[in-house]
Amino acid sequence: xxxxxxxxxxxxxxxxxxxxxxxxxxxxxxxxxxxxxxxxxxxxxxxxxxxxxxxxxxxxxxxxxxxxxxxxxxxxxxxxxxxxxxxxxxxxxxxxxxxxxx
Amino acid sequence: xxxxxxxxxxxxxxxxxxxxxxxxxxxxxxxxxxxxxxxxxxxxxxxxxxxxxxxxxxxxxxxxxxxxxxxxxxxxxxxxxxxxxxxxxxxxxxxxxxxxxxxxxxxxxxxxxxxxxxxxxxxxxxxxxxxxxxxxxxxxxxxxxxxxxxxxxxxxxxxxxxxxxxxxxxxxxxxxxxxxxxxxxxxxxxxxxxxxxxxxxxxxxxxxxxxxxxxxxxxxxxxxxxxxxxxxxxxxxxxxxxxxxxxxxxxxxxxxxxxxxxxxxxxxxxxxxxxxxxxxxxxxxxxxxxxxxxxxxxxxxxxxxxxxxxxxxxxxxxxxxxxxxxxxxxxxxxxxxxxxxxxxxxxxxxxxxxxxxxxxxxxxxxxxxxxxxxxxxxxxxxx
Amino acid sequence: xxxxxxxxxxxxxxxxxxxxxxxxxxxxxxxxxxxxxxxxxxxxxxxxxxxxxxxxxxxxxxxxxxxxxxxxxxxxxxxxxxxxxxxxxxxxxxxxxxxxxxxxxxxxxxxxxxxxxxxxxxxxxxxxxxxxxxxxxxxxxxxxxxxxxxxxxxxxxxxxxxxxxxx
Numbered sequence: 001x002x003x004x005x006x007x008x009x010x011x012x013x014x015x016x017x018x019x020x021x022x023x024x025x026x027x028x029x030x031x032x033x034x035x036x037x038x039x040x041x042x043x044x045x046x047x048x049x050x051x052x053x054x055x056x057x058x059x060x061x062x063x064x065x066x067x068x069x070x071x072x073x074x075x076x077x078x079x080x081x082x083x084x085x086x087x088x089x090x091x092x093x094x095x096x097x098x099x100x101x102x
Numbered sequence: 103x104x105x106x107x108x109x110x111x112x113x114x115x116x117x118x119x120x121x122x123x124x125x126x127x128x129x130x131x132x133x134x135x136x137x138x139x140x141x142x143x144x145x146x147x148x149x150x151x152x153x154x155x156x157x158x159x160x161x162x163x164x165x166x167x168x169x170x171x172x173x174x175x176x177x178x179x180x181x182x183x184x185x186x187x188x189x190x191x192x193x194x195x196x197x198x199x200x201x202x203x204x205x206x207x208x209x210x211x212x213x214x215x216x217x218x219x220x221x222x223x224x225x226x227x228x229x230x231x232x233x234x235x236x237x238x239x240x241x242x243x244x245x246x247x248x249x250x251x252x253x254x255x256x257x258x259x260x261x262x263x264x265x266x267x268x269x270x271x272x273x274x275x276x277x278x279x280x281x282x283x284x285x286x287x288x289x290x291x292x293x294x295x296x297x298x299x300x301x302x303x304x305x306x307x308x309x310x311x312x313x314x315x316x317x318x319x320x321x322x323x324x325x326x327x328x329x330x331x332x333x334x335x336x337x338x339x340x341x342x343x344x345x346x347x348x349x350x351x352x353x354x355x356x357x358x359x360x361x362x363x364x365x366x367x368x369x370x371x372x373x374x375x376x377x378x379x380x381x382x383x384x385x386x387x388x389x390x391x392x393x394x395x396x397x398x399x400x401x402x403x404x405x406x407x408x409x410x411x412x413x414x415x416x417x418x419x420x421x422x423x424x425x426x427x428x429x430x431x432x433x434x435x436x437x438x439x440x441x442x443x444x445x446x447x448x449x450x451x452x453x454x455x456x457x458x459x460x461x462x463x464x465x466x467x468x469x470x471x472x473x474x475x476x477x478x479x480x481x482x483x484x485x
Numbered sequence: 486x487x488x489x490x491x492x493x494x495x496x497x498x499x500x501x502x503x504x505x506x507x508x509x510x511x512x513x514x515x516x517x518x519x520x521x522x523x524x525x526x527x528x529x530x531x532x533x534x535x536x537x538x539x540x541x542x543x544x545x546x547x548x549x550x551x552x553x554x555x556x557x558x559x560x561x562x563x564x565x566x567x568x569x570x571x572x573x574x575x576x577x578x579x580x581x582x583x584x585x586x587x588x589x590x591x592x593x594x595x596x597x598x599x600x601x602x603x604x605x606x607x608x609x610x611x612x613x614x615x616x617x618x619x620x621x622x623x624x625x626x627x628x629x630x631x632x633x634x635x636x637x638x639x640x641x642x643x644x645x646x647x648x649x650x651x652x
Contacts (some may be wrong), residue, residue: 018584031555045528069632
């Protein structure tokens with residue numbers, strides 16, 4: 001007899017999302033904040049797949065596929081922005097990027 | 103529970119096969135490179151091992167036993183060891199390993215010891231893990247139990263190989279960064295960029311193969327190449343199969359950073375590249391991982407293009423244990439052929455410059471593999 | 486409670502805490518790699534085999550390599566104090582607990598963990614591919630355009646001679 005553990009995985013994804021959100025708010029290094037953002041996206045992915053299994057069709061998994069695509073695009077552009085920011089400000093602390101003009 | 107025990111046993115056996123293949127490739131590298139470069143190579147260790155006075159006794163009662171053992175056991179064994187030593191096996195497999203194990207293991211100042219030790223692990227681990235999805239012999243029924251000689255019978259075997267190729271980049275990057283000097287870091291960044299660039303062409307070449315066989319399962323792919331010689335992967339939808347084979351061969355040499363693509367470890371330019379700061383067993387682990395990866399790519403080429411364990415003009419009965427043995431032998435023969443081919447190419451061709459390397463990856467192989475995929479799709483649609 | 490769920494839960498939560506609490510950013514990156522591999526294992530346990538492989542290939546094998554490259558190029562230093570001010574920490578902690586409590590109760594009350602046969606739903610490559618190319622074809626092509634836009638944008642942003650009529 002197989003048990004359905006989707007509820008457990010959704011709870012796991014909630015805790016991971018909360019940890020990611022907390023990290024995103026309190027960390028000052030821009031790249032670590034970006035990594036906490038990836039944590040949040042992955043938590044949402046886990047929830048999608050678990051609920052797709054519970055509901056019974058594969059639409060959730062398609063959504064996860066597109067979330068991964070968007071996350072990859074966002075990673076490329078976000079890290080390029082961080083690189084450009086570092087080149088001008090010489091630091092990756094988010095509190096340093098406080099002015100619209102350089 | 104039975105399945106789990108079976109997986110453990112199969113995994114252990116496959117690991118021994120992997121280590122055996124990697125050690126064989128190490129020996130072929132030492133002796134083969136010597137023959138290619140017109141020198142003798144390693145032939146001293148173990149050649150002066152004689153029976154002599156070993157186990158000689160003057161006791162009258164023990165004399166026959168001592169004579170029997172010396173004549174029938176020690177003499178042949180020592181003769182075999184002397185022969186192996188004269189072709190360099192003892193030197194490569196025993197002496198080098200002992201030397202590496204007993205060397206001092208140092209960590210450069212100012213780096214994290216754990217990350218420094220994690221480098222070789224991350225470089226070797228994906229390669230060994232990729233052997234889990236490879237079927238080494240046809241199915242056999244032994245004592246009434248059907249056995250599949252594949253550790254993990256997943257249905258997405260090809261994607262798993264691609265995933266392991268992606269993870270292998272971490273070992274290189276970690277190794278170069280924890281060396282705490284600019285040379286290792288430069289070597290690591292170059293190596294990582296090279297590996298990532300060639301992964302693109304590898305993925306598209308894999309897509310071409312999957313397009314033809316319509317399955318991701320490696321066992322089904324080998325199974326579909328049975329029958330006649332013209333079912334082999336290299337002939338399908340000619341010439342797309344052949345071009346995919348050439349692309350995968352070149353990509354394999356570039357991913358393992360071997361052959362003409364070994365700029366990251368070029369001794370004359372970057373000290374030793376990304377594993378400058380490693381000595382002893384960690385260095386040997388990198389080396390072993392590299393040869394295991396050569397064996398892995400040879401196995402991939404054999405699986406996809408050359409029929410795996412199918413013997414060319416013979417159809418073996420299914421399920422017989424001796425058919426599995428013969429199939430495994432043929433498989434290993436083809437794999438060893440490709441290993442020796444890769445090693446020969448490495449010692450024959452000069453290495454590419456870095457911009458030439460990147461040009462080949464991005465401007466030659468990637469468009470070629472995409473056109474190949476399109477052509478294969480058109481062929482498949484028309485047939 | 487299955488041992489797989491417990492182990493995966495420990496791996497995911499432990500590595501997530503490692504990402505947030507590490508002083509050295511490269512340690513955070515490596516913890517995140519472990520987390521992503523854990524997520525791939527969760528996908529495998531839930532039957533989404535194709536997504537598990539794509540997760541390793543895309544996230545753990547490409548995105549995190551990019552992040553580690555950037556960290557090494559920028560030579561990111563360790564922070565002295567990672568957790569911000571106490572006010573931020575307490576605020577974030579309370580918000581998280583409220584979030585988990587409210588949403589968790591919603592989810593787990595409406596769909597309690599039941600003992601029943603698991604769905605025979607396997608997210609194999611064939612099934613996902615079938616959906617992707619028939620029903621979701623337009624989002625698929627749009628994703629391709631999005632990736633190309635991201636590629637061009639990232640290449641332009643990271644260019645060195647930017648501003649003085651660069652190449």
